[in-house]
Amino acid sequence: MTSSFPKKFEEVTLSTKPIFQGKIISLQVDTVRLPDGGESTREIVRHPGAVAVLAITPDDRMVVVEQYRKPLEKSQVEIPAGKLDGGEDPLTAAGRELEEETGYTAGSLRHVASFYTSPGFADEILHLYVAEQLVTGEAKPDEDEFLEMEAITLEEAQQYIREGRISDAKTILAVYAWHLYKLTGKFQ
Structure with missing residues (x-):
């Protein structure tokens, strides 16, 4: 950016x-x-940059994955995300990460926002996309990735934030963007 x-x-x-x-x-x-x-x-x-995907199922649920985060020494519920591979196009990476972590492919991927995660000490930029028209498939996580997928309602996502199960910036931002969309029909 x-x-x-x-x-x-x-x-x-x-x-x-x-x-x-x-x-x-x-x-x-x-x-x-x-x-x-x-x-x-x-x-x-x-950092090479990363992507994150707010994936909304046809029955209006957000697809999340739970995985252990070693720096935090605990499991976290997050939206699918991953780093860009060597100059990879963020849109392509978003589709790849969604499929790898959840098995879903998206009929529609739209850019919501790009933001720096911690500009005080890092140059990582994260590109957030919304995925709709999801088609189920088989997840293919990286060999060192152990995760569990679920699809949660907006109310459940908000509860997870209150409980601290969701506490990373990208997922909190995605939940707020989804809430805004439900109120206004726009993600920003």
């Missing part, structure tokens, strides 16, 4: 020190010149 706004408060990179290169993320420490002429360091996580 690029901005046409002026670069107010721009921090100019003076040097970059690579710290870690993993399968999904890399970590670097940048030395920057601040707008007042001073210097500081910034720890930055680089």
Whole structure:
């Protein structure tokens, strides 16, 4: 996502020190010149970007998956999502992730919003899509992915948020977008 706004408060990179290169993320420490002429360091996580899918079944339920999230040391209920593979088109990735995690394919995939997940330290951008006209199929999760799928009502999703079973930003945003759609006929 690029901005046409002026670069107010721009921090100019003076040097970059690579710290870690993993399968999904890399970590670097940048030395920057601040707008007042001073210097500081910034720890930055680089991420290839990701997609998430708000999949609505014909009987008006949201498709979610429950899986264990090691950084949180607990299971979470989330909408289907995954990282972009090497420059992959987000729309293509959304369809792929939906099918891999749930078995569903979508007759219609529409972009809802793109947003940065944690711009204070990471460049990850997440593209949210809504999937409709779902056709069932067989899930094909990655070999290291263990998850369980269910389809829940809006009221159940809101209850899961209150209980903390849904607590990630992308799924909460999807639930609010779905609620907005039910009230106005628009996702934004």
